[in-house]
Amino acid sequence: MFPPISLEILVLALGFILLLAESFSNSTNKRGLAHIAIFCLGWIFAISFFTAPTPATIGAGSYWNFYSGDGVSLVFKRIALLTTIGVLVLALDYEAALAKLLPSAHVGAGTGEFYILPLFTCAGLMLMASAVDLVMAFAALELVTISFYVLVAYARRSHASLEAGVKYLILGALSTGFIVYGITWIFGLTGETHFTKVAEKLAHLRGDDTAILFAFLLILVGLGFKVAAVPFQSWVPDVYEGAPTPVTAFLSVGSKAAGFLLFLRVLEPFLGVHSILPKVLQVLALVAGATLIFGNLAAMPQNSLKRLLAYSSIGHAGYLLTAIACIGAGGGLLLGVGATVGYYLFAYMLMTLLAFAVLTLVSVNSKGEEIQQFNGLSKRSPFLAFAMVVAMSSLAGVPLTAGFYGKFLVFAQIIQAHHWVLLSLGVITVGAGFYYYFRVVAAMYWHDPQETAPITVAPLSKITISLLIAAIFYFGINPNPVLSALRTSAPSVAAAAH
Amino acid sequence: MNPLTLNHYLLASGLLFSIGFAGVLLRRNIITIFMCLELMLNAANLSLVAFSRFHIGADGLPNYNAQVLVFFIITVAAAEVAVGLAIIVALYRARQTTHVEDLVSLKF
Numbered sequence: 001m002f003p004p005i006s007l008e009i010l011v012l013a014l015g016f017i018l019l020l021a022e023s024f025s026n027s028t029n030k031r032g033l034a035h036i037a038i039f040c041l042g043w044i045f046a047i048s049f050f051t052a053p054t055p056a057t058i059g060a061g062s063y064w065n066f067y068s069g070d071g072v073s074l075v076f077k078r079i080a081l082l083t084t085i086g087v088l089v090l091a092l093d094y095e096a097a098l099a100k101l102l103p104s105a106h107v108g109a110g111t112g113e114f115y116i117l118p119l120f121t122c123a124g125l126m127l128m129a130s131a132v133d134l135v136m137a138f139a140a141l142e143l144v145t146i147s148f149y150v151l152v153a154y155a156r157r158s159h160a161s162l163e164a165g166v167k168y169l170i171l172g173a174l175s176t177g178f179i180v181y182g183i184t185w186i187f188g189l190t191g192e193t194h195f196t197k198v199a200e201k202l203a204h205l206r207g208d209d210t211a212i213l214f215a216f217l218l219i220l221v222g223l224g225f226k227v228a229a230v231p232f233q234s235w236v237p238d239v240y241e242g243a244p245t246p247v248t249a250f251l252s253v254g255s256k257a258a259g260f261l262l263f264l265r266v267l268e269p270f271l272g273v274h275s276i277l278p279k280v281l282q283v284l285a286l287v288a289g290a291t292l293i294f295g296n297l298a299a300m301p302q303n304s305l306k307r308l309l310a311y312s313s314i315g316h317a318g319y320l321l322t323a324i325a326c327i328g329a330g331g332g333l334l335l336g337v338g339a340t341v342g343y344y345l346f347a348y349m350l351m352t353l354l355a356f357a358v359l360t361l362v363s364v365n366s367k368g369e370e371i372q373q374f375n376g377l378s379k380r381s382p383f384l385a386f387a388m389v390v391a392m393s394s395l396a397g398v399p400l401t402a403g404f405y406g407k408f409l410v411f412a413q414i415i416q417a418h419h420w421v422l423l424s425l426g427v428i429t430v431g432a433g434f435y436y437y438f439r440v441v442a443a444m445y446w447h448d449p450q451e452t453a454p455i456t457v458a459p460l461s462k463i464t465i466s467l468l469i470a471a472i473f474y475f476g477i478n479p480n481p482v483l484s485a486l487r488t489s490a491p492s493v494a495a496a497a498h
Numbered sequence: 499m500n501p502l503t504l505n506h507y508l509l510a511s512g513l514l515f516s517i518g519f520a521g522v523l524l525r526r527n528i529i530t531i532f533m534c535l536e537l538m539l540n541a542a543n544l545s546l547v548a549f550s551r552f553h554i555g556a557d558g559l560p561n562y563n564a565q566v567l568v569f570f571i572i573t574v575a576a577a578e579v580a581v582g583l584a585i586i587v588a589l590y591r592a593r594q595t596t597h598v599e600d601l602v603s604l605k606f
Binding site: 134135138139142146149150153156157159160162163164165166167169170173174176177178180181183184185187188191192193237238241242 | 539570574601
């Protein structure tokens with residue numbers, strides 16, 4: 001059995017070795033790097049099943065105060081690893097488009113780091129999943145964010161990519177400022193940075209409600225930017241549209257998963273403060289409702305599929321926030337919410353990666369990311385059209401898909417909390433979702449193709465897409481493997497809430 | 499006699515944070531905006547050091563956790579500047595501008 005930290009060390013070592021290999025090799029063909037990375041990440045994913053969960057022990061040694069290798073964090077680490085593998089497969093498909101947008105002497109010469117930087121993002125995501133201390137969470141979050149800055153602005157000849165990079169940079173740094181200031185206030189109130197100790201101290205503070213609420217709001221603003229909650233969502237459509245497509249997929253899955261995980265961890269200490277709990281839940285419900293409405297309604301008139309997916313990602317953040325807002329009075333319910341959010345993020349990863357995989361292949365072959373490019377896809381490539389149908393059905397929440405079960409868990413949570421306003425908003429927005437997701441399906445099957453050249457799918461992409469389709473159905477029918485992994489190992493999460 | 503209390507430091511840091519935030523919202527030059535963002539991070543650093551100085555533990559020493567966090571923030575800010583300025587330079591080379599009004603190619 002390996003300790004969980006070995007996974008992060010392996011991913012980081014892999015990243016550094018590949019960076020060195022990239023700079024010392026003369027070959028202009030960088031695709032080998034991506035293949036090595038995918039192969040090694042696959043092995044690290046396999047190793048993750050042979051790790052012994054080691055919950056954090058306070059005061060044991062300096063290092064273990066920062067890091068918890070509990071079962072929930074292992075699930076999130078696997079999500080991070082799978083996402084990175086998927087993104088690298090997408091990046092290989094995208095190479096033809098990316099090579100034209102780089103100022104390099106040979107075609108494909110500058111693409112090496114495009115395959116390596118995702119590894120560092122992945123390491124950051126994995127470390128964040130294990131962070132039980134504000135310092136560690138902050139450092140891991142910044143590892144993720146800074147490597148995303150580079151990836152978003154990677155296509156340096158594309159004005160859209162640079163512009164998206166600058167927007168992401170400014171708003172990312174702004175949210176960092178808010179999070180850091182919030183952490184400062186939490187430290188000022190409690191004198192601690194460890195989540196469990198912060199929770200203990202906060203629960204026993206008397207008469208400092210305004211200061212606690214202030215700290216909570218600062219963190220909420222900062223994390224609101226990261227998870228794209230209304231009113232901090234304005235950067236999402238532009239950045240998603242401008243970034244290279246595989247990076248958009250990574251942003252929408254990885255950045256969201258990281259944000260929500262951190263959100264849950266930071267929220268726990270505040271839930272123990274009973275005097276401000278009603279206000280905290282009110283603010284959360286307000287943000288969740290606004291995010292649901294905005295994301296789903298603004299997605300309806302979009303013509304670019306990338307922008308549509310951007311708004312849909314805001315909408316999905318709305319469902320996740322809704323689940324969190326329905327935590328209820330007792331901290332014990334957090335167990336359920338943690339599992340709901342974890343499962344939803346897992347399902348979201350599967351279906352978003354699938355949608356972006358098809359989008360990458362179609363856009364590279366037909367020079368555009370509008371929904372029109374999907375017209376008649378069923379004739380050009382029945383396989384891709386079917387994959388897109390599965391992705392869209394799952395995103396909309398058709399029964400027997402993973403997306404449906406995720407939404408089912410969220411709605412169960414809302415009903416448990418008797419939150420009828422959010423319930424009606426949820427039902428309406430799911431209806432809106434059916435409309436805009438199935439516009440894509442209609443375009444693929446009922447419209448005539450603008451181009452008739454069939455799209456060829458590389459074997460590796462074909463395998464990945466098939467696996468994603470199978471996983472969406474398998475975990476939609478039998479969600480227990482993921483849920484039990486999230487639930488059985490939750491005690492360390494729950495313990496922190498008390 | 500020590501006339502400076504924790505409140506003075508917190509006020510100064512709050513002012514720095516507000517100036518930085520206002521600058522991000524109001525300024526139109528990306529470099530200036532970036533400087534304002536650094537100001538916000540430094541506001542957090544100032545209040546962290548102040549909190550550390552005034553949280554005297556049982557052993558009579560300040561709480562050094564906060565000062566360690568300050569070093570992390572400084573390091574992260576430096577990394578952010580390195581990457582950020584590189585992106586801004588790349589933008590300037592491509593577009594010959596560093597003004598936010600000119601960043602309008604992504605609109606629907």
